[in-house]
Amino acid sequence: MTEKQKNATAYWKENLKYLAILLSIWFLVSYVFGILLVDQLNTIKMGGFKLGFWFAQQGSIYVFVILIFVYIRLMNKLDKKYGVDE
Structure with missing residues (x-):
C-alpha cells in the first residue's frame, strides 16, 4: 500500500469516527431526549x-x-491535517 493510499484510508477512518460521534449526539438529543425521556425531562422547566x-x-x-x-x-x-484542503 502506498503512502497516498494509507493517508486516504486514515482520512476516511477519522471522518467516519467524527460522523459516528456527531450522529450519536443527534440521535441522543432528538430521539432519546425528545421521545423516550420526554416525561422525565418534562419535570424540569426551561x-x-x-x-x-x-x-x-x-x-x-x-x-x-x-x-x-x-x-x-x-x-x-x-x-x-491530511493536506487536502483547498
Whole structure:
C-alpha cells in the first residue's frame, strides 16, 4: 500500500469516527431526549417550558444546526491535517 493510499484510508477512518460521534449526539438529543425521556425531562422547566417539550420542538433542531458547524470545523482541520484542503 502506498503512502497516498494509507493517508486516504486514515482520512476516511477519522471522518467516519467524527460522523459516528456527531450522529450519536443527534440521535441522543432528538430521539432519546425528545421521545423516550420526554416525561422525565418534562419535570424540569426551561424558559417557562417543559424541557422534554423544548427538546422535541426546538432543542433537537438547535443541536442539529450546531452539529453542522462542528462538523465543518472538524472537517476543515482534518483536511489540513491530511493536506487536502483547498
